[in-house]
Amino acid sequence: MGGNALVLRDIHLLPAPPWWPPAPGWWLLAAVLLALVVAVAWLRQRRRRQRQAITELFDRSxxxxxxxxAQVAAMSELLRRAARRRDAGADRLQGEAWLAFLDAQSPSRRGAVASDDFSRGHGRLLLDGGYRRDVAAADVQALRTMVRARFLQWMGAK
Known part of the structure; x- marks a missing residue:
């Protein structure tokens, strides 16, 4: 062999890139995810406060x-105001048509069970309960439960 022998050295690989600091794309992804989490938390908190305010409005009124x-009259007024969100002319319905509207808007109507709590149950108190001299407190409480649920549903708090 001659004097021109080539000296070969081992191949040295570059060191692996460090995991910290991350590449700019990872920073961007983290910022987007953080913004998304903050936005969802803010919307949930806002929705919770809105539900609470609507519930307090009903209860205080x-x-x-x-x-x-007077409680029956107040419930009737609140329910009629909320009914405008479903149908612009709903607050002008009278008598049996009003009760039928309340029953037709029941979530259970969509299923197999028909709801007639307003037209046949305690809801009938809405027709003349605000004008009666004596109204049983138990009937008012049962009506309040029904009306409150419907009011919260229509106001988007449920």
Missing amino acids: VDAAGSPA
């Missing part, structure tokens, strides 16, 4: 009415 008949 009904509690402010002194007599059971």
Whole structure:
């Protein structure tokens, strides 16, 4: 062999890139995910406060009415205002048509069970309960439960 022998050295690989700091794409992804988490948390908190405010509005309005008949009248007024969100002319319905509208808007109507709580149950108190001299407190409480649920549903708090 001659004097021109080539000296070969081992191949040295570059060191692996460090895991910290991450590449700019990972920073961007982390920022987008953080913004998404903050936005979802803010929307949930806002929705919770809105539900709470609507619930308090109903409870304060009904509690402010002194007599059971006045409570029925207050519930009727709140329910009619909320009904406008479903149908612009719903608050002008009278008598049996009003009760039928309330029953037709029941979530259970969509399923197999028909709901007639307003037209045949305690909901009938909405027709003349605000004008009666004496209204049983138990009937008002049962009506309040039904009306409150429907009011919260229509106001988007449920």
